[in-house]
Amino acid sequence: MPRTVKVAVVGLGSVGQAVTRLLLQTPTVKVVGVADPAPASAGKDLGVALGLPRRLRIKVNGDPERFIKKLSADAAVVCTSSLLKEVKPQVLGLAARRVQILTTCEELAFPVPRRATAFREIDREAKRRKVSVLAAGLNPGFAMDALALMLTAPCTGVRRVSVTRVQDAGTRSLPLQRRVGAGLNLGQFRRAVTEKTVRHVGLVESAHMIASALGWKLDKVDEALEPAVAPRDLDTEYLRIAAGAAAGIRQSVRGYRQGELAVSLDLQVYVGAEAPRDHILVDADPPVDATISGGITGEVATAAILVSMLPRLLGAPPGLITVKDLPLLHALNPHDLVPVSTRKR
């Protein structure tokens, strides 16, 4: 009988919950522990915390720091924050326990110049401890970078990679609607942008991943974040958005190479967005024009990508790795999961 892979989850937000549910369904995985300080989960049985109809006899640890310090597992999935500074101590703590680390932390998806030092530090420590660290997810990590890169494979003379991701926030959860500022008046929206409570994290990381893979040096990277303004009163299940208020975000990153626009990423997430889609355009010979109708969204998709990365993580060389260096991504084959200790590292 094959040994199961022991996996812990740190952070039981919506993505952490979806990841945990998926791990519980994966026959070659054993969930060995979960931590989250939020009162809704801390101290409760995991089954209860996940809203499952049964108890799982795993108590959610309310103290992630202590949890990490004592953890014994093959891998941990860290779903705590988008911010490197918040995730870094958790990553270093897990590395010290020789636990392989998968995280949703968007800022860890790819080294952008302003975070290069922290990346080097994590990479060094991961190598010293012989663990691999990988940040992954739908975006960054797939829809606006890895998939776009894959679509350049049949191309010569690539001049520009453009990705447009349009999502109707009206069909999503209240936390997501809040995260894109739906319902804020334009003054509130501007303040929220300044305070960084309204935004998507990861576009700059995606732009740098694309450029790096193609061997491009970007001489300028511009970021913009504007409200998508409600053209009329809009209602969601949770919110009323007055005409003229923010219905969500229009966020973009433009990367320039030798003065020409080379990477163009547009993310539009707002209530009432029409024709939701992921659109990838590679300006090259031949060009590639790909559309995923409806787009790929949601916690299940994010969780699926994360869990599908587990075999890649366990098979990767030690250090801080990125999605672009991994073997072809695809849905999890549970039998690809083999504990690190039985592998040649």
Next chain:
Amino acid sequence: MPRTVKVAVVGLGSVGQAVTRLLLQTPTVKVVGVADPAPASAGKDLGVALGLPRRLRIKVNGDPERFIKKLSADAAVVCTSSLLKEVKPQVLGLAARRVQILTTCEELAFPVPRRATAFREIDREAKRRKVSVLAAGLNPGFAMDALALMLTAPCTGVRRVSVTRVQDAGTRSLPLQRRVGAGLNLGQFRRAVTEKTVRHVGLVESAHMIASALGWKLDKVDEALEPAVAPRDLDTEYLRIAAGAAAGIRQSVRGYRQGELAVSLDLQVYVGAEAPRDHILVDADPPVDATISGGITGEVATAAILVSMLPRLLGAPPGLITVKDLPLLHALNPHDLVPVSTRKR
């Protein structure tokens, strides 16, 4: 200054020519030799054989067998045949010269049960000689397998992968129109199918690649090849197709798993095909519905994929490898090309 990678090309058909042109444009590659026995190329200067406006001082060797026996190169691209039995002696000959091998041979793209023995033999010999062997291209190798697999990454509970590739043969070359039987009456078409002169090679390989990656055991794989019948008289630049004659092919492979259709591949290449496209549908949670409008076709795209594989080939472990085991594919970054001798193997 970085060393260039020395590459040879065996076979100067339309794909071999496109590959050679692209290699000549790649700054980190040096084309060190080319072989093709066809009178149109053999003994001529490569520039002349490629229809370039200049001579290249490389003579096309008219005897591939002798060429291989004496070859000294980092890698060779073998574009001679779709058939394993024809390519196998060339691969073994190149392996004996310790040359890394990239080939368009469709039957080598993935081991199907009926060719497992030949695969094992090539794999063993490649390992013994410490060379990597990789079959790659647009189809198989990308459009109907690797890309479809990539699109399953955000999915849980994948039930079926369906790929439909529709191409208007009317916009393609005369050899391609002949290969899909355009202009044959239905009796001639049936004979050509029996003689295997009209068909696409590679669908079964793609089906097995998808199933293998997802951990699926296919209990039945059905193949079908029918004429697309011209609904009226059709004209291409080269051919007249009478109403009722074959305008091209409708080829399919259906793979079943536990009695259910699990992999469904449809290739339609005929004169007058409407809405050419690559369509990939993943029946899963969430589903993914992706369309490349216009589709990806042509020798340049095939050549681009092949050349983009060179760094992966040179970085791969020895043996017969397949596209699904390689790092994320993307357009060539010429600086990723490093001769094998300077790498740790």
